[in-house]
Amino acid sequence: MLDHTYFTAIESPIPTGKTRTRFAPSPTGYMHVGNLRTALYAYLIAKKAKGDFLLRIEDTDQARLVEGAMEVIYKTLADCGLTHDEGPDLGGPVGPYIQTDRKPIYAQYADLLVELGGAYRCFCDKSNPEPDPDPDATCAATGPVKYDGRCSRLPADEIAAKLAANTPYVIRQRIPEGQTTFSDLVFGQITVDNDTLDDNVLIKSDGLPTYNFANVIDDHLMGISHVVRGSEYLSSTPKYNLLYQSFGWTPPLYVHCSPVMRDATHKMSKRHGDPSYEDLIDQGYLTDAILNYVALLGWSPGGEEEIFTREQLIEVFDVKGISKSPAIFDMDKLRHFNSAYIRALSPEAFHALALPYIQQTVKNPAYDTKAIADILHQRCETLCDIPKKVDFFDTLPAYDIDLYENKKSKTDATISKSMLEAAIAAFEALDHWTSESVHTCLMTLAETLEVKNATLMYPVRIAAAGKAVTPGGAVEICAILGKPETLRRLRLGLEKLG
RNA sequence: GGCGUGUUGGUCAAGCGGUUAAGACUCCGCCCUUUCACGGCGGCAUCACGGGUUCGAGUCCCGUACACGUCACCA
Numbered sequence: 001m002l003d004h005t006y007f008t009a010i011e012s013p014i015p016t017g018k019t020r021t022r023f024a025p026s027p028t029g030y031m032h033v034g035n036l037r038t039a040l041y042a043y044l045i046a047k048k049a050k051g052d053f054l055l056r057i058e059d060t061d062q063a064r065l066v067e068g069a070m071e072v073i074y075k076t077l078a079d080c081g082l083t084h085d086e087g088p089d090l091g092g093p094v095g096p097y098i099q100t101d102r103k104p105i106y107a108q109y110a111d112l113l114v115e116l117g118g119a120y121r122c123f124c125d126k127s128n129p130e131p132d133p134d135p136d137a138t139c140a141a142t143g144p145v146k147y148d149g150r151c152s153r154l155p156a157d158e159i160a161a162k163l164a165a166n167t168p169y170v171i172r173q174r175i176p177e178g179q180t181t182f183s184d185l186v187f188g189q190i191t192v193d194n195d196t197l198d199d200n201v202l203i204k205s206d207g208l209p210t211y212n213f214a215n216v217i218d219d220h221l222m223g224i225s226h227v228v229r230g231s232e233y234l235s236s237t238p239k240y241n242l243l244y245q246s247f248g249w250t251p252p253l254y255v256h257c258s259p260v261m262r263d264a265t266h267k268m269s270k271r272h273g274d275p276s277y278e279d280l281i282d283q284g285y286l287t288d289a290i291l292n293y294v295a296l297l298g299w300s301p302g303g304e305e306e307i308f309t310r311e312q313l314i315e316v317f318d319v320k321g322i323s324k325s326p327a328i329f330d331m332d333k334l335r336h337f338n339s340a341y342i343r344a345l346s347p348e349a350f351h352a353l354a355l356p357y358i359q360q361t362v363k364n365p366a367y368d369t370k371a372i373a374d375i376l377h378q379r380c381e382t383l384c385d386i387p388k389k390v391d392f393f394d395t396l397p398a399y400d401i402d403l404y405e406n407k408k409s410k411t412d413a414t415i416s417k418s419m420l421e422a423a424i425a426a427f428e429a430l431d432h433w434t435s436e437s438v439h440t441c442l443m444t445l446a447e448t449l450e451v452k453n454a455t456l457m458y459p460v461r462i463a464a465a466g467k468a469v470t471p472g473g474a475v476e477i478c479a480i481l482g483k484p485e486t487l488r489r490l491r492l493g494l495e496k497l498g
Numbered sequence: 499g500g501c502g503u504g505u506u507g508g509u510c511a512a513g514c515g516g517u518u519a520a521g522a523c524u525c526c527g528c529c530c531u532u533u534c535a536c537g538g539c540g541g542c543a544u545c546a547c548g549g550g551u552u553c554g555a556g557u558c559c560c561g562u563a564c565a566c567g568u569c570a571c572c573a
Contacts (some may be wrong), residue, residue, distance in 0.1 A: 011531080170571055198570095232568070234568080235568070258503090259567085300511055305521095332524055453531090458532070465533090472533090474533085
C-alpha cells in the first residue's frame, strides 16, 4: 500500500494562479537559436505576468549527456539576461531542479499511477531493441509499430510472481479508449483518437523516467502554469493530458512554438553548420541584437516598431502574436538589427567592443584607436567587419592609379596629380595637426583652387588610404595618420602619378 | 503509411467577411554627401490550387497539392 501522506507532503507549495514558466533543456549540446527563442518566450511570459522563470535540467538520458553543456546553458542565459528565479544553481521551493536528482519522486508517482490504473508494469524484454537507425523509413514502410499491450492484461498473481522473482520491468502508460482533446495557446484545440496513441514507457528499466513522464510530474510539482516548448511535442501532448487526468491534476496552459528553419524544409542544425548563439557572438553579433531579432522570428508585436529592449519586450510580448508556421532564419535581417544596435551604442561602449577587432590589423601604437573607432562606429554591421576596414592604417596597400579616376568627384590622374601637389604644399605649411585643422586646411584649399570639395578630397583620401572605400573621409584619415605619414603617402601618390 | 499541424512578396510579417492587401529586411533607382555608411524619397514583388457558403472570401467550410512534426526504455 502506498503512503499517500508522502504525496501530500511533496505536492507543490506554489499558489495556484501564479504564472510560472520553465526552460527545460537537456544538456546534450549547444544552445541553438530555436532553443534560445523558446527560453526567451518562456521568460517573457513569466516576467510580463510578474511571475517566475525556472531552469530545469532534463538529463534522464544518461547516454546523451555532453560535457560542458550545462555551462553553456548557464552562460547563455546569463549573457542574455534571461535570469532564472529558481534552478539547480539557485535552488528554490520545488527542487531539486535536475531530473536525475528527482529519481525517487518519479518512482513514487509511477507507483501511484499504477495504483490509479493509469499505468502498468511491463515485463517484456523483447521490446528493448537497439534504437532503429531510421524510424521514419520504418514507419513509412511498415506502419506504426505499437506495443501490443500484453502486460496490461497480466493477472495479478502473475505480476506478483514476476515481482517476487525480481524480473526487470518498465512502467508503461495505459491509454484508455476514446478521444483526447487539449488546447494550445498557439494552435488552438486539438483532438486525437486515443487508438493512435501508444502505451509509452514512463519509467525505464534503469529506474529513470522518460521525458514523457518526467515533464508531467515536474511541471505539475513545480507549479508551472505555461508549458513553453517546441512544436515537436504537439503530437505527444494528448498523452500528457491523459496523465494529468489520471492523477486528477489540472493540465498547464500549452504554448507550442514552431521551429526556426535554415530554409523551407530544414530546421536550423549544427550538422548543417548553422550558427548557435555562441557562434553568432563569435561572428561579431551583439547579444541584444540577436535577442531582438530572435524574438521577432515567429512572433509579431502587431505594430510597426521592431526594435525593442528586453524590458520593452516584456511589456509588449503577447502569446497571441506567436505564429503557427515555421520561420526561416534570415542572416541579412540579423545584420540589419546588429548594425542598428551597434550604431545606438555610446562612442565609449563601441570603442570598448571594437578595440580588440581594431587591434587585429592596426598594431601601430601611434594611432588613436578612439578616433578609429569613431569613424567605424556608424559603418559596421558586425564587429568582424572591422579588421579589414582599417587595415590600411598600418600598411598602405599597393593600389592601381586608376583608383584616382572618379566621375562623381571629377577626378582623373592629371587632376589628382595637381590636387596632391597643392595638398602637400598646404599640409607642409600646417603646424598644428588635428582633425579640425586638417579640415579647415583642405576646405580653404578647395575654395582657393575653385574646385568642388570632392575634387580635392577624393585624391587625398585615395593617396592616404590606397583603397576605394574607407571608413571616414580624407580629413579623418589624414588626422589619424598624422602629418609625417600623411605627407609620405601623398608624395608616394604623386610619384605614382608620374 | 496512420495521426497531427502548417501554407500572404525572395525572407520576417500585419490582416479576424467589404483595405489601393500595412510595415521591416533584401534588391533597384534618385536625393544628401568628402568614398562608403547613415538619413530622406521612390520602385520591383505576395494571398499554394480547386470547389463551395455569401451580395461580397486572404479571411468561413470541404477537398487537393506541397511541407513539417510524430509514431523510441531520445528529449
